[in-house]
Amino acid sequence: VSAPGVSLDVARELRSICGHDNVAERPVGGVYVCPGSTEEVAEVLTFANEHHLSIGPAGGSTERSAAELRTDIVLHTNRLTEVEHYDHGDLTVGIGAGATVAQLNLMVGADRLLFAGDPPMPDRCTVGGLLATAVYGPLRHGYGAVRDYCIGVRFVTGDGRRGKGGGRVVKNVAGYDLMKLLIGSYGTLAVITSASFKLFPSPRQTKTFLAEFATANEALQFRDRILRSPLSPVCLELVSPGARKLMRPEMTSDTWVMCVRAAGSDAVLTRYQKELGSVITRELEGDSEQRMWRAIQNFGYAGDGRDDARAPELIYLSVWPREVPDVVDTLLKQSALSGVDVSLIGRVGVGLLLVRVADKEAGTAAIHKLIVVLERVFGDKITLKLRGAVNPWPIPPTNLASMRAIKQALDPNNTLRGRNIF
Amino acid sequence: MPSPAVLAQLRKIVGLDALLDRPEDLMLYEYDGGVRKCTPAAVVFPQETRQVAQIMKLAGSAGFPIVARGAGTGLSGGAIAPEGGVVIAFARMNRILEVDAGNMRAVVQPGVVNQQLSDSVAHLGLYFAPDPSSQKACTIGGNVAENSGGPHTLAYGVTVNHVTGLTVVMPSGEILRFGGKAAECTGYDLTGFLVGSEGTIGIVTEITVRLLRRPENIATLLGIFETIDDGAKTVSAITAAGITPAALEMLDGWTLRAVEAACHAGYPLDAGAVLLIELEGLAEQVEEQAEAVREVCFQQKAREVRRAKDENERGLLWKGRKNAFAALGRLAPSYYSQDGVVPRTKIPAVLQFIEGISQKYGLRIGNIFHAGDGNLHPLILFDPRDPHQLELVQAAGAEILERCVEMGGSITGEHGVGLEKRNLMPLLFTDDDLDVMLSLHNAFNAAAVLNPGKLFPTTRMCRETSGPSTNPVLQAEGM
Numbered sequence: 001v002s003a004p005g006v007s008l009d010v011a012r013e014l015r016s017i018c019g020h021d022n023v024a025e026r027p028v029g030g031v032y033v034c035p036g037s038t039e040e041v042a043e044v045l046t047f048a049n050e051h052h053l054s055i056g057p058a059g060g061s062t063e064r065s066a067a068e069l070r071t072d073i074v075l076h077t078n079r080l081t082e083v084e085h086y087d088h089g090d091l092t093v094g095i096g097a098g099a100t101v102a103q104l105n106l107m108v109g110a111d112r113l114l115f116a117g118d119p120p121m122p123d124r125c126t127v128g129g130l131l132a133t134a135v136y137g138p139l140r141h142g143y144g145a146v147r148d149y150c151i152g153v154r155f156v157t158g159d160g161r162r163g164k165g166g167g168r169v170v171k172n173v174a175g176y177d178l179m180k181l182l183i184g185s186y187g188t189l190a191v192i193t194s195a196s197f198k199l200f201p202s203p204r205q206t207k208t209f210l211a212e213f214a215t216a217n218e219a220l221q222f223r224d225r226i227l228r229s230p231l232s233p234v235c236l237e238l239v240s241p242g243a244r245k246l247m248r249p250e251m252t253s254d255t256w257v258m259c260v261r262a263a264g265s266d267a268v269l270t271r272y273q274k275e276l277g278s279v280i281t282r283e284l285e286g287d288s289e290q291r292m293w294r295a296i297q298n299f300g301y302a303g304d305g306r307d308d309a310r311a312p313e314l315i316y317l318s319v320w321p322r323e324v325p326d327v328v329d330t331l332l333k334q335s336a337l338s339g340v341d342v343s344l345i346g347r348v349g350v351g352l353l354l355v356r357v358a359d360k361e362a363g364t365a366a367i368h369k370l371i372v373v374l375e376r377v378f379g380d381k382i383t384l385k386l387r388g389a390v391n392p393w394p395i396p397p398t399n400l401a402s403m404r405a406i407k408q409a410l411d412p413n414n415t416l417r418g419r420n421i422f
Numbered sequence: 423m424p425s426p427a428v429l430a431q432l433r434k435i436v437g438l439d440a441l442l443d444r445p446e447d448l449m450l451y452e453y454d455g456g457v458r459k460c461t462p463a464a465v466v467f468p469q470e471t472r473q474v475a476q477i478m479k480l481a482g483s484a485g486f487p488i489v490a491r492g493a494g495t496g497l498s499g500g501a502i503a504p505e506g507g508v509v510i511a512f513a514r515m516n517r518i519l520e521v522d523a524g525n526m527r528a529v530v531q532p533g534v535v536n537q538q539l540s541d542s543v544a545h546l547g548l549y550f551a552p553d554p555s556s557q558k559a560c561t562i563g564g565n566v567a568e569n570s571g572g573p574h575t576l577a578y579g580v581t582v583n584h585v586t587g588l589t590v591v592m593p594s595g596e597i598l599r600f601g602g603k604a605a606e607c608t609g610y611d612l613t614g615f616l617v618g619s620e621g622t623i624g625i626v627t628e629i630t631v632r633l634l635r636r637p638e639n640i641a642t643l644l645g646i647f648e649t650i651d652d653g654a655k656t657v658s659a660i661t662a663a664g665i666t667p668a669a670l671e672m673l674d675g676w677t678l679r680a681v682e683a684a685c686h687a688g689y690p691l692d693a694g695a696v697l698l699i700e701l702e703g704l705a706e707q708v709e710e711q712a713e714a715v716r717e718v719c720f721q722q723k724a725r726e727v728r729r730a731k732d733e734n735e736r737g738l739l740w741k742g743r744k745n746a747f748a749a750l751g752r753l754a755p756s757y758y759s760q761d762g763v764v765p766r767t768k769i770p771a772v773l774q775f776i777e778g779i780s781q782k783y784g785l786r787i788g789n790i791f792h793a794g795d796g797n798l799h800p801l802i803l804f805d806p807r808d809p810h811q812l813e814l815v816q817a818a819g820a821e822i823l824e825r826c827v828e829m830g831g832s833i834t835g836e837h838g839v840g841l842e843k844r845n846l847m848p849l850l851f852t853d854d855d856l857d858v859m860l861s862l863h864n865a866f867n868a869a870a871v872l873n874p875g876k877l878f879p880t881t882r883m884c885r886e887t888s889g890p891s892t893n894p895v896l897q898a899e900g901m
Contacts, residue, residue, distance in 0.1 A: 169763045169832050169835070173835065
């Protein structure tokens with residue numbers, strides 16, 4: 001395979017680095033390569049950088065399909081799965097970027113520990129992908145973002161240099177915090193090859209309390225009551241009537257549901273019951289509880305078929321918590337105006353909403369109109385990301401110049417151009 | 423060294439009463455909480471962001487280095503100016519600009535004292551979680567620069583976990599805003615990158631912080647042990663029992679006797695070690711965890727487990743812990759505080775190692791530290807008037823930190839690298855790793871106008887930080 005405009009055999013070179021079986025030609029042109037170590041990743045990036053070839057890193061293709069990457073080389077992390085360190089007594093783990101979140105949770109779960117990252121499709125989503133996209137699930141409410149519990153990262157920069165930030169211990173301020181820089185940078189600065197995380201004790205038992213409301217406003221008043229109370233649930237999720245029907249097609253009611261997941265002993269769960277009061281209409285435990293949270297975790301993903309042109313658009317909105325009612329109201333009004341079906345769920349305690357726009361074809365224009373309206377009405381009170389887009393930030397970051405300076409420092413030839421953010 | 427003409431320009435920027443350049447005034451700014459000293463050429467006290475930007479531009483054009491300073495409580499020399507450098511002191515930018523309880527945020531200037539912020543939002547049932555032992559004096563600007571921790575970071579994380587937005591004056595003099603009040607940012611996480619960059623990338627002039635709701639109930643327990651080893655083993659036994667205390671602190675017997683003499687906190691004088699364990703949350707949960715912690719302590723051969731009966735007793739126990747460094751000042755003219763970290767299961771082994779180092783060098787070393795997250799603070803007592811002792815102390819300290827790294831840990835958990843540990847960075851990072859960090863440094867601060875000589879090693883680096891090659895601090899120290 002020769003990349004356009006490059007007179008050398010890219011596949012042959014990559015095979016000499018990663019082995020014959022770990023390189024394949026792509027039907028759309030270019031090559032797939034699966035390095036087996038950080039050293040090999042560094043060699044691949046050095047080679048690409050020197051020859052001005054483009055690279056797009058890929059994990060489980062849950063956020064953006066590898067098939068959609070229009071780069072000369074698609075670098076798969078699937079062979080980088082080695083456990084670097086794990087001692088359950090330390091509540092830390094270090095693992096290769098290509099391991100899936102489900103694999104990681106299986107390993108630490110055996111010791112009654114929890115990895116707090118709960119992205120959509122955890123059996124496909126890789127640790128590297130989770131970091132690169134900063135994606136989150138319902139546990140984001142109680143355990144924070146991955147930036148809060150990622151304690152170390154190893155990576156290779158766009159120009160092929162091996163680097164490291166942080167380490168293996170939960171508290172460490174030696175050197176620049178490169179975890180923060182790489183988390184959510186969508187693989188535009190470096191290829192993450194492994195990472196270390198702080199783990200949490202698994203809750204011995206949980207229970208989920210559901211409360212139904214006729215309007216979003218009433219549901220959010222209930223949220224405010226919980227936030228002012230001494231309760232600290234592990235999840236606090238708002239589900240719109242449309243979202244509920246997507247997850248449970250047999251449901252016919254048009255109510256907004258607040259889902260409060262509590263962890264603790266019987267006495268603690270009884271206290272939740274008492275504090276939440278008569279507004280609770282259902283309590284879930286065991287399998288039915290697990291099923292419900294899995295559906296919320298996979299909202300907008302499972303069964304959507306990312307390669308399908310009609311897959312839904314998903315907007316990740318981060319809103320000042322107090323603005324959530326107005327933002328929801330605006331979304332509903334815009335949905336009614338444009339006739340495009342909008343459904344949403346969200347970690348509303350910390351101001352996060354996932355907005356699903358049903359039909360990609362009909363939705364693309366509508367979604368951009370929606371984003372324009374949100375930006376006009378709410379200004380800096382919101383930030384948003386578009387799932388799977390070539391540029392995940394439809395409202396451009398205000399600090400592009402600083403971002404460019406960082407890009408220039410780590411990837412001067414723009415080798416990592418699977419996304420186009422500048 | 424800024425010329426008289428440059429000093430006149432600085433006065434014009436900040437005002438006649440906001441610049442110090444007399445030797446007797448500058449002496450107060452030549453040190454921080456660490457052991458290094460260097461007298462700055464001048465100290466300026468800006469009152470607004472715009473002035474900081476003007477100072478930065480002047481420094482760039484006139485070619486003098488600058489360093490930001492909060493309360494000077496730092497322990498790694500981060501706020502020490504290089505000779506001929508100008509200190510930007512934030513004592514007059516000390517206002518809480520906004521408390522937004524609805525969004526659980528506050529916007530503060532860098533000179534706001536850490537404790538002051540928590541006090542000012544206490545009536546709303548809120549507080550700011552990072553709580554360094556120096557919280558009565560240290561500033562939030564300093565906390566941001568060093569990514570400070572404190573006892574309660576075990577459950578709530580360090581400063582970076584509580585900062586969502588910054589206003590920053592870059593070395594170019596540009597004023598930028600990173601992040602904001604929203605939980606997630608658009609673009610790269612520049613806020614996260616800036617926090618803990620030790621004043622080498624930009625000077626922060628406004629900080630948006632996350633506030634937390636005060637817990638319903640708090641239980642403070644004192645586990646008393648015959649030996650330091652029993653106490654150390656209890657630390658990982660508590661987390662193995664599935665309990666994450668809000669704080670889990672350890673004092674060895676020798677240190678607690680010194681602390682008791684100074685603070686009368688109620689610590690037992692004949693114990694080998696104590697653990698100070700704090701549990702927070704719902705009343706039911708706190709009671710259950712307190713019982714579970716007692717059980718674990720007794721399983722690990724605790725002699726006694728006491729519980730603070732009221733806020734007064736709790737305050738006393740914490741007073742002992744938070745004033746421990748000062749208490750040791752009664753025993754020796756000075757101390758050298760280390761900040762190594764080990765995985766928590768390695769605490770018993772590293773404490774034995776420190777005991778060995780104490781004997782090897784003939785130095786008295788007290789241990790008082792954040793045991794829950796393996797963050798050690800061995801305090802090596804010495805007399806700084808004896809140059810031989812200082813050498814011994816530094817050698818002993820380096821040996822301890824080397825051992826921490828060998829055990830999978832770090833050279834600093836919360837104090838920062840600064841001047842003090844810059845040459846230990848190669849223990850943790852390869853030349854390649856440091857080269858990547860250096861390229862980020864040079865992307866913003868290539869001329870090294872801002873806080874030169876910090877964080878990066880002066881030895882074993884294939885490349886030096888660019889900019890003025892005459893870094894007097896390095897030359898003076900022969901490093």
